Amino acid sequence: MNKKDVLKLIYTKLFSALGPSHWWPGESPFEIAVGAILTQNTNWNNVEKAIHNLKQANLLNEQKLFSLPEEKLAFYIKPAGFFRLKTKRLKNFLHFLKKEANLTITNLKIYPLKELREKLLSVSGIGPETADSILLYALDKPIFVVDVYTKRMFSRHGLVPEETSYQEIQDLFMDNLDPNVQLFNEYHALIVRACKKWCLKNKPRCEECPLNNI
Numbered sequence: 001m002n003k004k005d006v007l008k009l010i011y012t013k014l015f016s017a018l019g020p021s022h023w024w025p026g027e028s029p030f031e032i033a034v035g036a037i038l039t040q041n042t043n044w045n046n047v048e049k050a051i052h053n054l055k056q057a058n059l060l061n062e063q064k065l066f067s068l069p070e071e072k073l074a075f076y077i078k079p080a081g082f083f084r085l086k087t088k089r090l091k092n093f094l095h096f097l098k099k100e101a102n103l104t105i106t107n108l109k110i111y112p113l114k115e116l117r118e119k120l121l122s123v124s125g126i127g128p129e130t131a132d133s134i135l136l137y138a139l140d141k142p143i144f145v146v147d148v149y150t151k152r153m154f155s156r157h158g159l160v161p162e163e164t165s166y167q168e169i170q171d172l173f174m175d176n177l178d179p180n181v182q183l184f185n186e187y188h189a190l191i192v193r194a195c196k197k198w199c200l201k202n203k204p205r206c207e208e209c210p211l212n213n214i
Contacts, residue, residue, distance in 0.1 A: 033105055113142070120134060
């Protein structure tokens, strides 16, 4: 079976076992982008608390966060951890939005995917996973998001080496699947859910996993 067929089979089995994921949690493209930055080096529960704080203060939009002093922003996002660092990263992103999109994130959609990705990666504090999460989930650009779960699952199934780069894993998906936003969205979500349920870092539950015979 070639890689394209294996990828499709994995998706089918995971979707059959887990059902639709309805990712990414967020009520607006900007909220999704903020969440993508805040979720670095923490879990989603902490991010939700930080976003809740911003919503309660009626601050969760581009203009208001851009104008908000750093000390106040740090206070609201404190539950997300590394709050001073993440304040800097959010401000860097907001200055980027000011320059490139007049503080309206959806204006970024006019850029071609490759060009926009390069622009996002030039923002201090935004790496490949964060950039691709913003591109896919906030801006509906067809790019596959890679994370530790993707690397774990696909190295265990022999589709990528254990020591491999973000780009090499991303290429596996981009080269073998149609560039479809909904497919990439759902596939990544299914991988995360499956890794939390079966493909655990320690003591994986291979016998229970729907992929155990692949």
